[in-house]
Amino acid sequence: MTELPVAAALGRPETVAAQTREILIVANPTAGGFRARRLNRLAADLRAAGLGVEVRLTTRAGDLVEIARTLPPEIDTLVIGGGDGSINEAVNGLVSRPHRPPALAVLPFGTANVLARELNLPFRPGTIARMLIRRRLAPLHLGQIGLRAFLLMASAGFDGAVVHGVDPVLKRRIGPLAYALAAIRLALAGTGRDVIVNADGETSVCRIAVVTTARCYGGPMSITRHTSVTDPGLRLVTLADDRPMTLLKAAVMLGLGRLDRLKGVVDRAVARVRLSGEGILMQVDGDAIPVSEAPIEAHPRVLSVIVP
Ligand SMILES: Nc1ncnc2c1ncn2[C@@H]1O[C@H](COP(=O)(O)OP(=O)(O)OP(=O)(O)O)[C@@H](O)[C@H]1O
Numbered sequence: 435m436t437e438l439p440v441a442a443a444l445g446r447p448e449t450v451a452a453q454t455r456e457i458l459i460v461a462n463p464t465a466g467g468f469r470a471r472r473l474n475r476l477a478a479d480l481r482a483a484g485l486g487v488e489v490r491l492t493t494r495a496g497d498l499v500e501i502a503r504t505l506p507p508e509i510d511t512l513v514i515g516g517g518d519g520s521i522n523e524a525v526n527g528l529v530s531r532p533h534r535p536p537a538l539a540v541l542p543f544g545t546a547n548v549l550a551r552e553l554n555l556p557f558r559p560g561t562i563a564r565m566l567i568r569r570r571l572a573p574l575h576l577g578q579i580g581l582r583a584f585l586l587m588a589s590a591g592f593d594g595a596v597v598h599g600v601d602p603v604l605k606r607r608i609g610p611l612a613y614a615l616a617a618i619r620l621a622l623a624g625t626g627r628d629v630i631v632n633a634d635g636e637t638s639v640c641r642i643a644v645v646t647t648a649r650c651y652g653g654p655m656s657i658t659r660h661t662s663v664t665d666p667g668l669r670l671v672t673l674a675d676d677r678p679m680t681l682l683k684a685a686v687m688l689g690l691g692r693l694d695r696l697k698g699v700v701d702r703a704v705a706r707v708r709l710s711g712e713g714i715l716m717q718v719d720g721d722a723i724p725v726s727e728a729p730i731e732a733h734p735r736v737l738s739v740i741v742p
Pocket residue numbers: 462463464465466467492493494495496497515516517518519520521523543544545546547548719720721
C-alpha cells in the first residue's frame with residue numbers, strides 16, 4: 435500500500451490546533467529494529483502538517499524516565515520510538531509529574547512490542563503521523579510494583595527466568611526467537627521454582643504468576659480475555675506446573691488466546707498481590723528486575739495514549 439503524504443491526506447493541515455501542537459519524539463537507538471529513516475519520515479510528515487516537532491535520541495538506559503518527568507508544559511504529545519522497555523521508562527517519568535501529563539504515542543521499534551499489538555498500533559510512519567494528527571485518545575491503565583509503574587505486566591517464575599536468561603546479543607540478532615530459545619533451554623533444564631502468591635489475602639503456590647494489565651503477552655499472544663490496557667484493573671494468571679509438556683501446551687493455548695482452558699491455569703481479577711519464593715526470578719514489561727515482595731496493584735494514575 436502506498437502511503438499518502440500526511441498533509442495531502444488531511445486536506446488542510448494549517449489549522450490553529452495544528453499550529454499550536456508541540457510533539458517531542460524520543461527514540462531509543464538501541465531498540466531492536468530501530469531505523470533512523472522511519473523516525474525522520476514521521477517527523478517530516480508531522481512538520482508538513484504544521485505541527486511543531488522535536489526529535490531526540492536516548493543516550494543511556496534510564497534517560498526516558500528523566501526526559502518524561504521534566505518535559506516542558508508546551509509539549510502535548512510524547513512519542514516513544516522504541517519497545518516496551520522504553521515505553522515503561524517514559525510511563526515512569528510521566529506518572530511522577532505533578533501536573534497533567536502529555537498524551538503518549540508510540541513509533542514501534544523493539545523486539546516484542548506488546549503494547550503496540552495490544553492497542554493495534556500502526557507500524558508505518560505515514561500511518562502513525564495521520565493517527566497523531568487525528569489524536570484519538572484512550573485511557574492507559576497501569577500497574578505498579580512498589581513505587582515502579584508498569585504498563586503491561588509484572589511476573590515471577592518460568593517467564594521471569596526466560597527474561598533473565600535471554601542472551602542480549604542473540605536478542606539483537608534474531609529478535610523474538612531468542613526468547614523461544616531461552617524458554618526451550620530452561621524448560622528442558624527443569625530448574626523452575628515455586629512461586630508463593632499472596633492475592634488479596636489468600637496464599638497459593640504455583641510455578642508461573644503473571645499480574646497483568648494487558649490482554650497480549652510476549653508479542654501477539656493473548657494471556658487473558660478479561661482485560662486490556664484500556665480497561666481498569668489487574669488480572670492474576672497462574673500456572674500450577676512448568677514441566678516441558680505443560681509449557682508446550684501453554685504456548686499453544688497462548689497462541690490461540692485460550693490459556694484459561696488449560697488445566698492448572700487460574701485467571702482472576704485481583705487488587706493486590708505479593709510474589710515471593712526461594713530463588714525465583716522476576717520481570718516487568720519484558721525487563722529483568724531484582725526480586726521484590728512489594729505489593730503489585732493498579733497504579734492510581736491513568737495516562738492517555740493516542741490510538742488508531
Ligand atoms: N541509548 C540507550 N542505550 C542503552 N540502553 C538504552 C538506551 N535507551 C534505552 N535503553 C534501554 O533499552 C531497554 C530496551 O529497550 P526497548 O524496550 O526500547 O527495546 P527492545 O528491548 O528491543 O524491545 P521490547 O521491550 O519490545 O522487547 C530499555 O528498557 C531501556 O532501559
